[in-house]
Amino acid sequence: MKLNERSVAHYATCDSPADHAGFLRKRVERHHHHAHHHHTTSYQRRWFVLKGNLLFYFEDRESREPVGLVVLEGCTVELCEAAEEFAFAIRFDDAGARAYVLVADGQAAMEAWVKALSRASFDYMRLVVRELEKQLEETCKSLAACRNSPRRSSSSGRKRHLSNPALLPLQEKPAILENGYSTWGSGGGIPGGAACPDRDGGHIKPPPLPPRRRSAAGGAMGSPAPSLSSATPESPVSPETACFSKLHSWYGQEIAVLRREWQERQKRGHP
Amino acid sequence: MRYNERELLSLARQPAEKAAEILMRVPKKGSVLKKRLVKLVVNFLFYFRTDEAEPIGALLLERCRITKEEENVFSISFTEEPERKYCFECDSEEQCQEWIEALKRASYEFMRRSLIFYRNEILKMTGKDPLEQYGISEEARFQLGTHQP
Numbered sequence: 057m058k059l060n061e062r063s064v065a066h067y068a069t070c071d072s073p074a075d076h077a078g079f080l081r082k083r084v085e086r087h088h089h090h091a092h093h094h095h096t097t098s099y100q101r102r103w104f105v106l107k108g109n110l111l112f113y114f115e116d117r118e119s120r121e122p123v124g125l126v127v128l129e130g131c132t133v134e135l136c137e138a139a140e141e142f143a144f145a146i147r148f149d150d151a152g153a154r155a156y157v158l159v160a161d162g163q164a165a166m167e168a169w170v171k172a173l174s175r176a177s178f179d180y181m182r183l184v185v186r187e188l189e190k191q192l193e194e195t196c197k198s199l200a201a202c203r204n205s206p207r208r209s210s211s212s213g214r215k216r217h218l219s220n221p222a223l224l225p226l227q228e229k230p231a232i233l234e235n236g237y238s239t240w241g242s243g244g245g246i247p248g249g250a251a252c253p254d255r256d257g258g259h260i261k262p263p264p265l266p267p268r269r270r271s272a273a274g275g276a277m278g279s280p281a282p283s284l285s286s287a288t289p290e291s292p293v294s295p296e297t298a299c300f301s302k303l304h305s306w307y308g309q310e311i312a313v314l315r316r317e318w319q320e321r322q323k324r325g326h327p
Numbered sequence: 328m329r330y331n332e333r334e335l336l337s338l339a340r341q342p343a344e345k346a347a348e349i350l351m352r353v354p355k356k357g358s359v360l361k362k363r364l365v366k367l368v369v370n371f372l373f374y375f376r377t378d379e380a381e382p383i384g385a386l387l388l389e390r391c392r393i394t395k396e397e398e399n400v401f402s403i404s405f406t407e408e409p410e411r412k413y414c415f416e417c418d419s420e421e422q423c424q425e426w427i428e429a430l431k432r433a434s435y436e437f438m439r440r441s442l443i444f445y446r447n448e449i450l451k452m453t454g455k456d457p458l459e460q461y462g463i464s465e466e467a468r469f470q471l472g473t474h475q476p
Contacts, residue, residue: 057332057339058384063405065328067389070406072436075468108389108435108468109369124329129338129369148334175466178369181438184469188445188457195452 068105068112068122076106076172078165082113083138083157097139099159109178111146126156133173135166142166146173339366339373339382345429347422348377353384354404354411365415370434372403386413393430401427442469 081099102113102123109129112122126146136145138157144166146156160166343366350360351374363383364375370389373382390406401423402412417423431437446469449457458464 057336057382059330059332059335060384060386060405061328063390063407064330064387066405066407067387070390072390073439073467073470075466108439110387110389122328126331127334127338130334148331148337150333150337153331153333172467175463175468178435178438181435181442181468184458184461184463185438185442185445188442188449191457192445192449192452195449199452 064110064125065121067107068110068114068125069120072107074105074107075176076104076169078104078169079117079161080104080113080169081140081159083159085154099140104158106172106176108181109176111173111176128173128176129178131173131177133170135170144170335371335385336381338368338371339375339385340380341368343368344433345426347417347426349418349422349426350416352414352416354413360414360416367429367433372430372433388430388433389436391430391434393427395423395427399423401430403430439468 079101081101084098084100102115103117103119105112105114105122109127111126111128113124113126114122128146131146131148134145134147136143136155136157138145138159140159142160142162142165144158144160146158147153148155158169160169346364346366348362349365351363351365352358352360362377364377366373366375366382370387372386372388374384374386375382386403388403392404392406392409394402394404394412396402396414399417399420399422400414401417402414404410404412415423415426417426446457449455456464458466458469463469
């Protein structure tokens with residue numbers, strides 16, 4: 057599969073903010089049939105740069121091009137019982153997928169990396185943005201500066217969960233949104249606009265809202281998440297995992313069920 | 328540059344934010360418009376031959392420019408090579424606009440900017456940092472302005 061590698065490498069080294077960076081030792085993964093039969097594991101010291109859901113690594117800090125990239129979407133990050141102290145692993149849900157074993161310089165560095173990596177997913181960022189959007193809208197309303205019509209308010213139970221992406225309350229239904237987008241941007245106290253904010257704030261318009269996941273609208277359809285449990289025997293997200301691929305499958309199944317229901321109603325001649 | 332292609336292929340199989348059959352042309356000499364299944368998943372745009380399960384390619388959508396070209400057509404190019412354009416011809420102007428909007432918002436960097444904006448607005452309106460209650464206010468990715476690692 058082709059990838060726009062030149063652009064990706066450029067993104068790695070451009071001035072967009074890095075979410076974390078530092079030296080880590082990366083375990084070298086060998087083939088089973090290694091020429092030498094000794095079993096010592098070796099590590100290579102690399103300069104790692106985390107940008108969004110992408111973890112780049114360079115031969116050293118001044119390198120102009122990354123040696124490699126780990127796309128982090130769908131990964132879990134765990135401390136691992138390697139012979140090395142301060143080791144952690146990036147793993148994927150795929151059976152047979154290799155793990156990336158990394159070793160930090162010390163306890164603090166390891167903890168910082170594990171924290172940064174476990175919150176690196178696109179989906180997590182989207183969740184936080186959505187929460188803040190809602191909060192801003194609610195703040196608007198309570199300050200009586202908004203001219204919006206009332207919408208269903210979010211459950212306050214979600215708040216704790218943002219500190220731990222593994223505890224996403226997927227069983228909750230987000231509010232119904234017109235065309236998948238919140239309506240507050242088009243009216244009310246906050247000027248709508250397509251411009252992106254400047255770095256220094258000032259008189260800026262809000263950026264366009266991030267795309268919404270088209271998940272089931274529980275109220276309108278009258279079919280809450282538990283009705284899908286026959287199709288999904290296991291909980292999509294348990295406290296032990298923040299697996300992105302499962303999140304996606306879960307949403308995908310919701311949509312599949314809705315489509316089927318809609319199609320059946322169409323067949324029966326309902327409007 | 329090495330990368331975990333396996334995970335990227337797995338990502339390509341996830342439910343998409345947006346997917347459609349669109350005519351696509353890559354920025355290679357002599358290339359023509361071809362019908363592709365184009366699928367947007369997080370900040371990647373995958374494109375498939377219409378009858379194949381594995382994508383031909385993926386485009387990371389960071390530092391890219393989405394441009395409206397002629398009627399029904401938009402292009403994706405990247406900031407360091409603005410002349411190399413991936414062109415997409417849609418069935419309708421409406422579809423074209425939908426894709427442009429979706430792609431413009433599909434980058435992690437876009438979401439980061441949105442978040443910083445909302446955080447700042449809430450801070451200005453209430454005097455409180457909305458991220459504090461979640462225990463993530465010190466996270467580098469949520470900071471206002473650029474910062475060095």
